Amino acid sequence: MPAILEVQDLRVSYTAGREVLKGINFTVDADDFLAIIGPSGSGKSTLIRCVNRLVEPSGGQILFEGRDLLKLGESKMRAERRNIGMIFQEFNLIERLSVIDNVLTGRLGYTGTWRSLFRAFSKDDIRNAVRLLDRVGLIEHLDKRADQLSGGQRQRVGIARALIQNPKMLLVDEPTSSLDPKIAREVMTLIREIAREFNVPVLCNIHDVDLALEFCSRVIGLQEGTKRFDGPPSEIDKHVLADIYSMEVL
Amino acid sequence: MAALADLSRYDRHVERIAVWRNRSRRMRYATYFIITVLIAWSIEAIVVGDTDWSRISWASMLKSASQFMSVDLSIVGSLMEPALETALMATLGTLVGLVLAVPVAWLGAMNISPLGRATYTLGRGLMTLSRSVHEVVWALIFVAAVGLGALAGVLAMGIRSIGFISKTVAEAIEDVNPGPVEAMRAVGASRFQILLFGIVPQVVPVFIGNVIFEWDVNIRRSTIMGLVGAGGLGLALHRQMAAYNYGGIATVLLVILLLIVAGEIISYYARRAVI
Ligand SMILES: Nc1ncnc2c1ncn2[C@@H]1O[C@H](COP(=O)(O)OP(=O)(O)OP(=O)(O)O)[C@@H](O)[C@H]1O
Ligand SMILES: [Mg+2]
Numbered sequence: 001m002p003a004i005l006e007v008q009d010l011r012v013s014y015t016a017g018r019e020v021l022k023g024i025n026f027t028v029d030a031d032d033f034l035a036i037i038g039p040s041g042s043g044k045s046t047l048i049r050c051v052n053r054l055v056e057p058s059g060g061q062i063l064f065e066g067r068d069l070l071k072l073g074e075s076k077m078r079a080e081r082r083n084i085g086m087i088f089q090e091f092n093l094i095e096r097l098s099v100i101d102n103v104l105t106g107r108l109g110y111t112g113t114w115r116s117l118f119r120a121f122s123k124d125d126i127r128n129a130v131r132l133l134d135r136v137g138l139i140e141h142l143d144k145r146a147d148q149l150s151g152g153q154r155q156r157v158g159i160a161r162a163l164i165q166n167p168k169m170l171l172v173d174e175p176t177s178s179l180d181p182k183i184a185r186e187v188m189t190l191i192r193e194i195a196r197e198f199n200v201p202v203l204c205n206i207h208d209v210d211l212a213l214e215f216c217s218r219v220i221g222l223q224e225g226t227k228r229f230d231g232p233p234s235e236i237d238k239h240v241l242a243d244i245y246s247m248e249v250l
Numbered sequence: 251m252a253a254l255a256d257l258s259r260y261d262r263h264v265e266r267i268a269v270w271r272n273r274s275r276r277m278r279y280a281t282y283f284i285i286t287v288l289i290a291w292s293i294e295a296i297v298v299g300d301t302d303w304s305r306i307s308w309a310s311m312l313k314s315a316s317q318f319m320s321v322d323l324s325i326v327g328s329l330m331e332p333a334l335e336t337a338l339m340a341t342l343g344t345l346v347g348l349v350l351a352v353p354v355a356w357l358g359a360m361n362i363s364p365l366g367r368a369t370y371t372l373g374r375g376l377m378t379l380s381r382s383v384h385e386v387v388w389a390l391i392f393v394a395a396v397g398l399g400a401l402a403g404v405l406a407m408g409i410r411s412i413g414f415i416s417k418t419v420a421e422a423i424e425d426v427n428p429g430p431v432e433a434m435r436a437v438g439a440s441r442f443q444i445l446l447f448g449i450v451p452q453v454v455p456v457f458i459g460n461v462i463f464e465w466d467v468n469i470r471r472s473t474i475m476g477l478v479g480a481g482g483l484g485l486a487l488h489r490q491m492a493a494y495n496y497g498g499i500a501t502v503l504l505v506i507l508l509l510i511v512a513g514e515i516i517s518y519y520a521r522r523a524v525i
Contacts (some may be wrong), residue, residue, distance in 0.1 A: 054438055092429035096451040104449050107273035109438030116443050158433075163438060 003027040003063075003220055004169055004201050011061035012225075020046050022225040023060070028169065031200045033192060035212035038222035041246050044205040047222065048171050051203065052084045054186050064137065082109035083199070085162030087191070089174035091154040093161075096148040097137060101148050102157050103129040106164035123165070132160040137226070152183035159190065163198060170195065172204040176211065184208075188213065188215045210240065276433060290481045314496075321504065322497030329486055329505050334401055336482035339475065340405045340468035348461045349466075354380075354416035356443045359423035362445065374422065381413030385471045388478045400470025403480035407468045415460050422456040423449055458524050469513035483509070 005028040019045045028034055034045045049055040051062060053069060062069040067078055085106075085213060093102050104121045106129075111121060119128075120164050126186040136156040141149060146157060162170060167229035175191060192215050195202045206212045212219055213233040221229030221244035228244050229236070264295025303486055388406035431448035439447065476484020483506055488521050492499035 050351045054435060078440065081436060084436070086433070086436040088429065088433060090429050092433035094430045094433075094447055094451050097447075105434065105439075106437050107435065108440075108443045108447065111443075113440070113442055116446060152454060161433075161437070171436075241444070 001103075002030065004030050004065060004236035005203070006061075006063040008061040008063070010050060010062065011058050012050060012055060013042070013058050019058075020225050022211040024222075024225075024227055025219055026227065026230060028201050028203055030199075030201055031217075032203075033195055033217045034201070034203050035219045036203070036205045036222060037207065037209055037212050037219060037244065038228075040207065041224075042222040043225045044207075044222055045173050048173050048203060048205055051064070051169075051171055052081050052086060053182070071087065078109065081166045082165055085165045085167030085170045086157070087158050087162050087170065087175050089177050091151075091158045093146040093154055093157055095145070096147060099133065099144050099146055099157055100126070100129055100142050103133060103160045105162055106161040106246060109165070119146070129160070130165055133157075135163075135194070136160050139214050142183070151179050152187060155179065155187050157167070159187075159194065160244065163194060165199055167198075168203045169206075170200050174205050176209065177207070184211065191215075196199070209236075256462045268341055280424075291306055296417075318500045319498035320497040321494060321500045323501065324437045325486075325490075325498050325501055326505070329483065329502065332476070332483045332486045333509055336472045336484075337402050337469065337513075338405065339403045339480075340472040340513075343407025343468050344411055344461060344465040346404060346408025347464060348457075349413045350408065351415035351419065354412055355419040355423065358416060359420040361424055361426075362449065371477070373416070377413045377420075379413075380409055380411075380415070383410070385410040386474065389475050389478045393479050398479040398481075400481035403475035403482060406475065406480060407471055411468060413447055414465055415457070418460045419453055419457050422453040425451045437464050441478055455524075459521060462520050462524070466513050466517040467515060470510055473509065495509065 007024060007026050009020055010021055012125040013019045024047060026034075031072060036047060038044055046055055049063075050057045050070075056093055057070060057222065060070070063240065067080070072080060091137065094105065097105075101119060104119070108116055109123045111125075115121065122186060130139070130142065132140060136159055138153060138156055138160070141153065149157065155178075161163060170191075172191065176187055176243070179187060188211055191202065191204070204212075204216065206240075207218075216233060219231065219233055220227060220238060221240065223244050223246060229240050354373055354376050356373070356474060357369045358377055361375060362369050363370040385406055388403055388410050392402035392405045392409075396405065426449050430452070431444060434444045434448040470484050472484075474484045474489075476482045476486065478489050479485070485497065485500045487506075489500055
């Protein structure tokens with residue numbers, strides 16, 4: 001399997017002189033469901049957000065299908081973002097828009113200025129949005145305003161919005177931290193299913209180690225901006241966890 | 251006694267905070283005193299000294315009150331057209347204001363201002379200019395520019411309305427939840443699309459609410475526009491005053507009151523319908 005994403009020596013500092021990521025290397029293969037675990041503040045969100053350059057790295061390379069994203073200008077980067085779907089902890093829906101319109105915003109990268117001004121999305125896009133909402137189990141809620149949905153339902157809208165991009169990779173930042181445990185498992189299950197159905201690799205932050213081990217095919221452990229572990233869930237034992245979380249082994 | 255010993259470690263802070271409180275209390279009393287003196291002095295200077303007390307008596311007050319009591323209903327018919335003109339002037343003025351407020355809010359919101367500091371300062375400057383010049387002064391300016399009549403009033407209120415609407419909207423833009431903005435960046439939206447989907451839906455309620463509020467205020471403003479020749483009921487008021495027709499003045503004032511009350515009622519329901 002060729003790597004979809006190859007990250008080399010990635011460095012980030014928000015404030016001069018203090019690196020939050022200190023030279024990270026890893027790859028994401030086409031069939032990966034890769035989890036990033038690590039203590040709070042270790043740089044998991046920063047890492048994910050560098051991939052689509054919501055955060056601007058200070059050094060390194062991000063090769064997406066072989067193209068170095070850090071070398072792209074604004075409009076080329078915008079075009080690349082269309083290939084990378086993102087799912088957020090706080091869902092980040094547009095509260096006052098309907099569910100279907102929220103999903104359709106996933107097509108903005110392919111929609112001209114005038115059409116977006118009047119929300120005149122193409123018929124194909126609308127058909128696709130309806131199909132995806134059916135897939136995530138929300139076809140009955142199509143016309144509701146997003147702020148009328150429950151947390152789990154909102155995250156499903158977020159998932160449909162990412163899928164309608166036809167992404168070649170999914171970035172997922174703590175998809176379940178705003179949800180209760182039962183809904184959290186449902187959402188993780190859904191993400192795993194759609195990853196297979198749509199054939200997209202997933203790069204996913206989770207701080208819940210059990211969820212990570214259960215759902216992911218590979219795990220990266222971060223601690224204070226350095227990678228401490230990279231391997232399959234089966235290799236994770238209490239020593240590895242103790243190292244990532246710098247705890248005493250009990 | 252470990253606990254006690256521990257507590258004494260905080261003495262330094264306790265002292266400092268307590269002393270500071272005392273000092274600030276003294277400051278407060280001094281401030282009250284200075285304000286009282288200032289108020290007393292200004293009453294003496296501009297009211298007591300500046301009023302012709304010999305002209306004011308119970309008799310004079312009763313007399314003018316009774317003059318106003320005799321409402322002159324014969325002019326009511328002739329007030330309908332100016333009343334309508336006043337309401338239309340306020341509405342058009344608000345429309346001008348809301349259209350112009352959009353770009354000014356865009357300039358004056360720090361997080362989206364197109365060229366950063368420079369355009370932000372320009373936007374904020376326009377807001378201040380619009381708000382700090384009185385509507386009657388704006389009306390005088392526009393009467394000079396476009397001549398007597400309602401157009402000058404419309405423009406005056408339009409320009410005067412920009413400030414409040416754009417300021418509140420710019421502040422709402424600065425307080426926007428960054429989540430949706432980030433989501434729109436992530437799907438590959440352009441700057442304009444990010445504005446349109448990430449920000450506009452979040453500030454629309456503030457915008458509409460304040461436009462309605464400003465319309466209500468503009469009804470009030472437009473009733474005096476006529477005093478400087480910019481049309482509407484103010485002109486009728488001016489004529490009655492020039493003729494010393496106290497009954498007529500009272501009638502015009504009543505119509506103005508009715509119009510303002512109608513504006514209040516309409517804006518109350520409009521706000522409820524929209525928000
Ligand atoms: N926008 C920012 N500006 C400055 N510092 C930031 C910013 N975002 C994150 N940081 C800092 O960077 C470090 C890593 O943050 P990050 O959010 O990536 O951690 P995380 O592993 O996702 O943590 P969590 O599990 O709590 O979400 C933290 O020390 C944080 O304070
Ligand atoms: Mg995080």
